Amino acid sequence: MNELPQQLVNGLLLGSMYGLVAIGYTMVYGIVQLINFAHGEIFMVGAFGALTVHLYILPDGTSIWVALPLMLLGAVIVSVLVAIGAERFAYRPLRGAPRLAPLITAIGLSLALQQAVWAFYPEAKSKLPFPQIEGGPFSIGGATIQTGDIFLLVAAPISMGFLAYFVMRTRTGRGMQATAQDPDTAKLMGVNTDRIIVIAFALGAVFAAIGGVASGLKYGQIDFKMGFILGLKAFTAAVLGGIGNIYGAMIGGVVLGVAETLATAYIADIPGLDKFGSQSWADVWAFILLILVLLFRPQGLLGERVADRA
Amino acid sequence: MTTQTTAATPAAAPTENASTGLIGIPPHIGRALATGGSILAVVSTFLAWTWTDEFPGDLTFYGYPGGLQVLVLVGGALATLFALASYGVKGLGWLTPAGADAALKYAVLGTFVTAWYTILAISFKLGGLVNLEPGGYVVAAATLIALLGALALPFERPEPDPIDPDATGWELFRHQAGHRWATARAAFASGSPRPVRALPSYAEILIIVAVLALALVVFTYGIGTEYDELFIGFLITAGFAFAALNGAGLVAHASQITARHTNITVCGAFIAAACFPFTQTDDQYATLGVYILIFATVALGLNIVVGLAGLLDLGYVAFLGVGAYAAALVSGSPSSPFGVHFPFWAAVIVGAVASLVFGVLIGAPTLRLRGDYLAIVTLGFGEIFRIAANNTDGTSGPDLTNGSNGIASIPDLSILGFDLGVPHDIAGFTIGRFANYFFLMLLITAVVVLVFRRSGDSRIGRAWVAIREDETAAEAMGIHGFRVKLIAFAVGATLAGLAGTVQAHVTYTVTPEQYLFAGTTPPNSAFLLAAVVLGGMGTIAGPLIGAALLFLIPNKLQFLGDYQLLAFGLALVLLMRFRPEGLIPNRRRQLEFHEEAEAPTVLSKTGA
Numbered sequence: 030m031n032e033l034p035q036q037l038v039n040g041l042l043l044g045s046m047y048g049l050v051a052i053g054y055t056m057v058y059g060i061v062q063l064i065n066f067a068h069g070e071i072f073m074v075g076a077f078g079a080l081t082v083h084l085y086i087l088p089d090g091t092s093i094w095v096a097l098p099l100m101l102l103g104a105v106i107v108s109v110l111v112a113i114g115a116e117r118f119a120y121r122p123l124r125g126a127p128r129l130a131p132l133i134t135a136i137g138l139s140l141a142l143q144q145a146v147w148a149f150y151p152e153a154k155s156k157l158p159f160p161q162i163e164g165g166p167f168s169i170g171g172a173t174i175q176t177g178d179i180f181l182l183v184a185a186p187i188s189m190g191f192l193a194y195f196v197m198r199t200r201t202g203r204g205m206q207a208t209a210q211d212p213d214t215a216k217l218m219g220v221n222t223d224r225i226i227v228i229a230f231a232l233g234a235v236f237a238a239i240g241g242v243a244s245g246l247k248y249g250q251i252d253f254k255m256g257f258i259l260g261l262k263a264f265t266a267a268v269l270g271g272i273g274n275i276y277g278a279m280i281g282g283v284v285l286g287v288a289e290t291l292a293t294a295y296i297a298d299i300p301g302l303d304k305f306g307s308q309s310w311a312d313v314w315a316f317i318l319l320i321l322v323l324l325f326r327p328q329g330l331l332g333e334r335v336a337d338r339a
Numbered sequence: 340m341t342t343q344t345t346a347a348t349p350a351a352a353p354t355e356n357a358s359t360g361l362i363g364i365p366p367h368i369g370r371a372l373a374t375g376g377s378i379l380a381v382v383s384t385f386l387a388w389t390w391t392d393e394f395p396g397d398l399t400f401y402g403y404p405g406g407l408q409v410l411v412l413v414g415g416a417l418a419t420l421f422a423l424a425s426y427g428v429k430g431l432g433w434l435t436p437a438g439a440d441a442a443l444k445y446a447v448l449g450t451f452v453t454a455w456y457t458i459l460a461i462s463f464k465l466g467g468l469v470n471l472e473p474g475g476y477v478v479a480a481a482t483l484i485a486l487l488g489a490l491a492l493p494f495e496r497p498e499p500d501p502i503d504p505d506a507t508g509w510e511l512f513r514h515q516a517g518h519r520w521a522t523a524r525a526a527f528a529s530g531s532p533r534p535v536r537a538l539p540s541y542a543e544i545l546i547i548v549a550v551l552a553l554a555l556v557v558f559t560y561g562i563g564t565e566y567d568e569l570f571i572g573f574l575i576t577a578g579f580a581f582a583a584l585n586g587a588g589l590v591a592h593a594s595q596i597t598a599r600h601t602n603i604t605v606c607g608a609f610i611a612a613a614c615f616p617f618t619q620t621d622d623q624y625a626t627l628g629v630y631i632l633i634f635a636t637v638a639l640g641l642n643i644v645v646g647l648a649g650l651l652d653l654g655y656v657a658f659l660g661v662g663a664y665a666a667a668l669v670s671g672s673p674s675s676p677f678g679v680h681f682p683f684w685a686a687v688i689v690g691a692v693a694s695l696v697f698g699v700l701i702g703a704p705t706l707r708l709r710g711d712y713l714a715i716v717t718l719g720f721g722e723i724f725r726i727a728a729n730n731t732d733g734t735s736g737p738d739l740t741n742g743s744n745g746i747a748s749i750p751d752l753s754i755l756g757f758d759l760g761v762p763h764d765i766a767g768f769t770i771g772r773f774a775n776y777f778f779l780m781l782l783i784t785a786v787v788v789l790v791f792r793r794s795g796d797s798r799i800g801r802a803w804v805a806i807r808e809d810e811t812a813a814e815a816m817g818i819h820g821f822r823v824k825l826i827a828f829a830v831g832a833t834l835a836g837l838a839g840t841v842q843a844h845v846t847y848t849v850t851p852e853q854y855l856f857a858g859t860t861p862p863n864s865a866f867l868l869a870a871v872v873l874g875g876m877g878t879i880a881g882p883l884i885g886a887a888l889l890f891l892i893p894n895k896l897q898f899l900g901d902y903q904l905l906a907f908g909l910a911l912v913l914l915m916r917f918r919p920e921g922l923i924p925n926r927r928r929q930l931e932f933h934e935e936a937e938a939p940t941v942l943s944k945t946g947a
Contacts, residue, residue: 129651131915133651136865137869138912261722320704320716323712324704
């Protein structure tokens with residue numbers, strides 16, 4: 030049986046998750062030119078927020094269809110609060126400081142968030158099971174979709190559409206575009222840039238939280254380290270699509286997801302590379318893709334923005 | 340300098356009627372209390388503080404101090420000296436070139452904190468105040484009196500900012516809090532030190548020797564602290580003593596003198612470091628010494644990349660790993676698939692070149708772009724290195740690194756017939772295995788320091804600094820940005836690889852889990868970065884001190900355990916927020932981080 034459609038579907042699903050998280054990187058970067066290293070951790074605390082709602086707030090045995098929206102809400106609230114707090118107390122005081130300062134702060138923040146969850150969340154020292162949607166896998170034209178992935182299949186396009194509407198049509202969204210193009214001029218035109226920056230962080234956190242819940246449903250477990258590698262991948266996706274471009278983030282995510290899935294599936298068939306095909310090499314291939322993109326098309330697939338804009 | 344205090348009193352008097360100190364005691368009584376309290380604190384360390392030797396350090400003896408008492412004794416003696424100097428006692432004037440009051444306040448505060456920490460630790464550990472002997476009460480009272488007296492000393496109060504009439508309650512509160520904070524800071528501020536008198540060079544060199552000897556003593560004491568309480572007390576005392584010396588202007592003087600004789604200072608520092616194994620009776624602390632040295636050397640290498648060139652390398656430990664793996668693979672270890680045994684010089688070259696190759700491979704595509712990309716790519720590389728080393732075990736990848744088991748039983752080095760694995764007797768001292776490696780590592784450190792200093796002062800080094808400050812402007816001045824950055828990155832990678840070759844032999848085994856982005860044991864990338872940032876970016880002494888602290892703190896304070904990394908993450912955030920220039924600031928760096936605050940004073944200094 031030809032398993033290419035299956036691999037493509039898997040890649041698409043994985044890529045949608047990367048894309049959801051990549052949006053946060055790309056929006057913050059587009060507006061304040063800061064790589065928010067702690068964004069992977071925002072994704073992680075989102076997943077833990079959802080789990081908290083399920084374990085400690087909802088009564089046992091609540092149907093997943095009732096619980097899911099509430100879990101999503103919990104995830105969004107936790108992620109947004111953490112992101113806004115990080116912006117307010119860690120990044121904003123350093124605006125105008127040398128470039129290195131916010132990067133180091135972001136690393137510290139990422140480490141602190143990870144360790145705080147590890148140390149203080151009950152039993153988070155090992156992997157925690159995440160509630161699952163019941164029901165068997167679905168089969169569509171030769172490809173199987175796991176139930177856990179259905180959330181992703183629905184949530185990713187909806188949130189993408191919402192984001193496009195928000196950025197293109199609403200007043201705040203246009204304020205964001207203006208701030209991204211030229212913060213000083215936008216300020217002169219009456220845009221409250223401080224507020225716009227907070228909104229960018231918050232919106233990024235919303236999508237990271239959705240991604241966090243999706244990841245929990247997809248893999249059935251979460252842990253405090255889940256944000257690290259995923260954050261790296263999502264950043265790769267953002268660069269791949271053209272950092273600063275929100276459509277690019279989603280497309281970059283999908284391309285990365287598909288490339289990664291195809292690499293793990295087919296690279297072992299290439300003579301001489303037969304030992305590099307297993308799942309454990311997937312991260313390595315994603316990283317090599319990042320290096321290649323930076324080498325040959327640093328502005329990304331869609332990026333009009335020059336990558337080394339000062 | 341007593342003149343400063345008398346000058347300050349009338350200046351502050353019109354704004355503050357009651358008192359010019361933080362506490363409403365007349366200044367002359369305050370000074371007397373501070374002096375008397377300090378002397379009494381010194382005396383009390385010769386008394387017994389508790390009745391049982393259950394509290395570590397055995398503080399039960401009359402006649403000679405032990406454990407934490409020694410620290411209180413040192414703090415009290417320092418406070419006494421500064422107090423006497425503040426009275427203008429002849430012969431002590433050299434102690435306080437920047438005025439004695441700030442130094443006295445810090446010294447007294449340090450003594451107070453150490454003493455009260457000890458008393459509280461005794462009470463908690465043994466369960467109640469009843470466990471204190473009279474000496475304990477005496478020291479508590481004496482240090483409290485001294486502190487109250489010191490806080491009553493006059494200082495120049497800052498003028499409060501005018502209040503905005505429209506301010507809301509919250510803004511008013513913030514305004515007042517800000518003023519209180521400024522007042523508290525002013526209470527501990529010192530004047531600018533008077534210039535150093537020109538001394539004959541031999542005297543200056545003697546001073547350098549004394550400073551280095553003091554540093555060696557402090558370091559050896561710190562590394563040899565045997566229990567948590569003593570190490571915390573050591574950190575408190577050392578921190579406040581440094582602040583006091585800084586407040587007295589002695590640190591500024593010492594750095595001026597060392598700046599005049601940099602070569603002698605650097606050589607002296609290495610000799611002092613080389614003396615360290617001779618102060619140890621067994622290999623136990625030499626082990627710590629060699630690990631600190633590895634960590635510090637790698638941090639110094641990272642400082643070339645981060646501190647001089649301003650490139651944030653978040654996977655630096657991977658280059659250490661590349662060097663270590665390369666050396667391990669050619670070391671003749673049974674788990675190496677190559678089965679070759681290179682002599683040490685060849686292994687060093689292999690390790691350094693392997694790191695160089697990876698450095699260029701990672702750097703070349705990313706350094707053309709903005710610095711942010713480098714940060715994330717190196718972060719990725721650090722992780723990929725670990726994953727790849729884990730996978731190349733022959734089953735899930737090619738057989739190269741023996742997977743998660745790592746390359747084990749790496750044989751000891753033998754250089755020119757000198758076997759580093761066995762103890763040797765030198766001049767009556769037994770130099771054990773780790774002490775041997777300590778000397779070898781010191782050699783590597785010397786190489787890194789040499790590279791750092793020579794390149795930092797060269798055309799390339801100035802280009803690095805220019806690139807760090809403003810890449811666009813530097814390129815407009817004709818600096819080839821990409822090439823210069825790639826050199827910095829490659830040099831940094833090579834030096835890490837160099838250190839890695841020794842590390843592989845010291846630890847016997849290299850495993851992927853030694854080279855994490857963040858782990859509980861140094862060196863890992865997060866700790867390395869923290870060491871550089873904490874110590875001071877762009878300086879030589881900074882990362883060395885930062886690395887020593889960051890190694891000793893988790894090693895000595897076992898109770899921190901689970902919260903170490905959390906604390907380091909938060910510490911990084913707070914450091915960047917409040918003291919981005921680190922413990923030992925590089926002058927240019929300090930200016931850069933505090934543009935508004937510092938620029939005028941420095942301008943006036945350069946103008947003068």
